[in-house]
Amino acid sequence: MELLHRFVVFLVLFMAFGMSQSYGSARRLHSALWRGGGAAMTKYQTIVVDQSGNGNYTTIQAAIDAIPTNNMQWICVYVKEGTYNEQVKIPMDKPMIYLKGAGKRKTNVVWDSHKIIEHDATFSCEADEIVVKSMTFINSYNYPLSNNNNKIESALAAKITGDKSAFYRVGFMGVQDTLWDSRGRHYFKLCSIRGAVDFIMGSGQSIYERCTVSVIAGFLAPQPGFITAQSRDNANHPGGFVFKDCNVVGNGTAYLGRPWRGFARVLFYNSTLTNVVVPKGWLEGDFLKSTMDDLVFAEDGCRGEGANTSGRAYWEKKMSKDEVRRLTSMSYIDEEGWMKNQAFNMLSS
Known part of the structure; x- marks a missing residue:
C-alpha cells in the first residue's frame, strides 16, 4: 500500500493526474486551492495523516517519505488531531511542503531524544520552502519538568536549517536548546517557544513576530x-534574531541572551518584557572585553517591568532608527x- 501511495503522489505532482476528492475518501488525495499574494489561483494536493487509519497514512514521516524527491510543486501534509510519538x-x-496540523493545542509531535543536537530534534527541517502551521513540537526528555527526573540535557524540539521557511501558530516546547534556528531565512508568527536555557539558538536570519517567549527557569x-x-x-554575517511585538513571560528569571559566537545579534523591538527578565538583560559569557564591542544585543521601544534598561549591561548596543527599521522590516x-x-x-493573516 505504501508503494501505491508513492506512485499516486508522483503521478499527481509530475503528470497532473488530479484527484479532487474529499477528506472522507480515506485513501485518496485531496485537492485544495490557495492564492498567494497577487498570484493566480493554484491547486495543491493534500496527504492526510490520521492515527485512526482514516487517512492516507498513520504517521507524519510516512507521508513525508511518500513525497517525490526534488518536488517542485506545493503539497500539503495535513495532520489530524492527536499526539504523534515520532x-x-x-x-x-x-522542498515545498506545507505541514499543517489541526491546531497548536490539538496536533502534537512528541519525541525524547537528547544530548546530540545534530540528531536529537523532534522535528528536523532541512529543505527550503517549507511552511508549518497549527501544531506543536515537544521534546519530552525534560519537558514537562514535573513529569520526569532526568538530568537537564540539550534536547531539541526543532532544528531548522533550510532557507525560506515560515511557521504560523506553531509551538516549540523543551527546556534546554528547544529551538535550533540554525541557518537560513525564517519567519515565525504567533508561535509559542518555551524553555529555560539557550532555548532559541543558532545563526538564523529570522523575524519572530507576535510570538510568546515563555521562560520556565524557576x-x-x-x-x-x-x-x-x-x-x-563575523560582522558581515546576515544572521540575527529579531523579536517584534512579542511577549516575554514565564517563571523564574532569565537573561534576554548570551552569545554563542563573538558577533551574536539579537534585537527585541516593541515587545512586552515581564519581570522574568533580569535587570542586566544580557550576559557576555566567554566573550570578555576584547570582543564585547562586537556583540549586537539591543532593545527598542519595549515595555513592561522587565524593559527598564537602567541596569542593563553597559555594552548593550544603541541602534539607530534606520538600523532598527532595517532589521524589523520584512x-x-x-x-x-x-x-x-x-x-x-x-x-495577510
Whole structure:
C-alpha cells in the first residue's frame, strides 16, 4: 500500500493526474486551492495523516517519505488531531511542503531524544520552502519538568536549517536548546517557544513576530536562565534574531541572551518584557572585553517591568532608527518576495 501511495503522489505532482476528492475518501488525495499574494489561483494536493487509519497514512514521516524527491510543486501534509510519538524529518531534497496540523493545542509531535543536537530534534527541517502551521513540537526528555527526573540535557524540539521557511501558530516546547534556528531565512508568527536555557539558538536570519517567549527557569533559582544564544561568526554575517511585538513571560528569571559566537545579534523591538527578565538583560559569557564591542544585543521601544534598561549591561548596543527599521522590516528576511508565493500567506493573516 505504501508503494501505491508513492506512485499516486508522483503521478499527481509530475503528470497532473488530479484527484479532487474529499477528506472522507480515506485513501485518496485531496485537492485544495490557495492564492498567494497577487498570484493566480493554484491547486495543491493534500496527504492526510490520521492515527485512526482514516487517512492516507498513520504517521507524519510516512507521508513525508511518500513525497517525490526534488518536488517542485506545493503539497500539503495535513495532520489530524492527536499526539504523534515520532521523530519527523523533512530532508534537504523535499522542498515545498506545507505541514499543517489541526491546531497548536490539538496536533502534537512528541519525541525524547537528547544530548546530540545534530540528531536529537523532534522535528528536523532541512529543505527550503517549507511552511508549518497549527501544531506543536515537544521534546519530552525534560519537558514537562514535573513529569520526569532526568538530568537537564540539550534536547531539541526543532532544528531548522533550510532557507525560506515560515511557521504560523506553531509551538516549540523543551527546556534546554528547544529551538535550533540554525541557518537560513525564517519567519515565525504567533508561535509559542518555551524553555529555560539557550532555548532559541543558532545563526538564523529570522523575524519572530507576535510570538510568546515563555521562560520556565524557576527550577534554576537563584540562577537565571537564558532565552537566546545567537551565533554569528563575523560582522558581515546576515544572521540575527529579531523579536517584534512579542511577549516575554514565564517563571523564574532569565537573561534576554548570551552569545554563542563573538558577533551574536539579537534585537527585541516593541515587545512586552515581564519581570522574568533580569535587570542586566544580557550576559557576555566567554566573550570578555576584547570582543564585547562586537556583540549586537539591543532593545527598542519595549515595555513592561522587565524593559527598564537602567541596569542593563553597559555594552548593550544603541541602534539607530534606520538600523532598527532595517532589521524589523520584512525585507530583512524577504527582499525578493518569497513569502507571498508560499502555500499559506502569513503576511495577510
